[in-house]
Amino acid sequence: MGFKDVETAVYEKTGGGSVRCGVCPRRCVVEEGELGFCRVRENRDGRLMSLVYGKAVSSGIDPIEKKPLFHYAPGSKALSLATVGCNLRCDFCQNFRISQEWEGVVGQELPPKRVVEQARKHGCGGIAYTYTEPTVFLEYARDTMKETAEDMYSVFVSNGYITEEAIDVISPHLDAINVDLKGNEEFYRKHCGVPDPEPIFDAMVSLDKKGVLVEVTNLIIPGENDSEEDIRKRAKWIKENLGPETPVHFSRFRPDFKMLNKEPTPVSTIEKAIGIAKDVGLYHVYSGNVPGHETESTYCPDCNSLLVKRHGFSVVEFNMDKNMECINCGRKINIGGKGWVPEKLFKGS
Numbered sequence: 001m002g003f004k005d006v007e008t009a010v011y012e013k014t015g016g017g018s019v020r021c022g023v024c025p026r027r028c029v030v031e032e033g034e035l036g037f038c039r040v041r042e043n044r045d046g047r048l049m050s051l052v053y054g055k056a057v058s059s060g061i062d063p064i065e066k067k068p069l070f071h072y073a074p075g076s077k078a079l080s081l082a083t084v085g086c087n088l089r090c091d092f093c094q095n096f097r098i099s100q101e102w103e104g105v106v107g108q109e110l111p112p113k114r115v116v117e118q119a120r121k122h123g124c125g126g127i128a129y130t131y132t133e134p135t136v137f138l139e140y141a142r143d144t145m146k147e148t149a150e151d152m153y154s155v156f157v158s159n160g161y162i163t164e165e166a167i168d169v170i171s172p173h174l175d176a177i178n179v180d181l182k183g184n185e186e187f188y189r190k191h192c193g194v195p196d197p198e199p200i201f202d203a204m205v206s207l208d209k210k211g212v213l214v215e216v217t218n219l220i221i222p223g224e225n226d227s228e229e230d231i232r233k234r235a236k237w238i239k240e241n242l243g244p245e246t247p248v249h250f251s252r253f254r255p256d257f258k259m260l261n262k263e264p265t266p267v268s269t270i271e272k273a274i275g276i277a278k279d280v281g282l283y284h285v286y287s288g289n290v291p292g293h294e295t296e297s298t299y300c301p302d303c304n305s306l307l308v309k310r311h312g313f314s315v316v317e318f319n320m321d322k323n324m325e326c327i328n329c330g331r332k333i334n335i336g337g338k339g340w341v342p343e344k345l346f347k348g349s
């Protein structure tokens with residue numbers, strides 16, 4: 001099977017040969033022969049085409065903890081798929097070479113069926129759409145998810161800048177998502193090229209209502225999005241709109257791309273953010289990029305027993321029974337996963 005460009009899943013013709021994309025809230029109006037903001041959708045004779053279908057720029061095998069997803073199929077491996085392109089312009093992007101600074105659509109030919117075969121061959125529990133923004137390769141992700149076997153999961157690692165129409169395309173097949181919630185409105189404008197982040201919040205609520213497990217990551221950058229007021233506001237929003245069980249990850253920034261002049265986030269700042277979120281009433285709050293820290297692990301919100309001990313991206317202890325209850329006090333914990341039978345992880349029964 002050769003490379004093929006496919007028609008964008010959601011767009012409309014606006015007359016005179018131009019089209020309006022409906023995949024992300026930018027809703028680019030694209031003239032004939034032009035590209036959208038993400039540079040991977042082109043108006044070709046009045047049809048908006050995806051240029052990255054089946055063109056994998058990356059397809060590695062990662063622990064699902066690396067996404068990070070801590071409450072979905074812990075200890076499993078995920079085939080991690082990306083194409084070039086992004087609908088944001090983050091100054092601190094860790095994958096800027098494939099998200100922003102690429103020239104020409106590059107990638108290995110990897111049709112949906114082959115992605116699934118590779119995942120199976122490598123013993124993966126499922127497929128993660130990640131590294132760049134999966135919304136910009138929505139059609140490739142959609143068709144791969146449709147090919148994915150009943151016992152394998154599909155997860156997104158996303159900036160959440162996606163429309164309701166595009167959510168409708170993927171949500172029937174999507175099991176979990178980690179949304180990178182970056183900062184306040186000013187931060188989104190200054191560092192990500194997003195004029196209004198409101199649709200990101202709407203998307204998280206919508207996905208949660210549709211039964212997709214939502215985990216939230218917040219990369220904390222010194223002096224940019226680390227104020228107590230800001231962190232408290234974000235944590236409060238998560239609790240009130242997604243619920244107190246929502247797993248939240250405060251991740252440590254390391255200088256990258258256009259933010260090389262910043263210092264790495266002190267571990268004490270991450271610890272402080274975790275303290276604020278717990279004070280607000282969130283039960284499962286984790287550190288990211290602090291390997292070996294006790295806050296990488298899951299504890300029972302009722303009796304504080306250690307339930308899932310992690311080190312870096314590895315699960316090293318799992319103290320729950322098969323009903324996902326704390327083996328000390330019996331409290332139900334929101335951990336699960338399609339086709340996930342982690343018998344070697346169980347201590348109880």
Ligand code: SF4
Binds near residue numbers: 021039
């Ligand atoms: S997916 Fe690309 S073309 Fe479509 S609205 Fe977003 S940035 Fe524009």
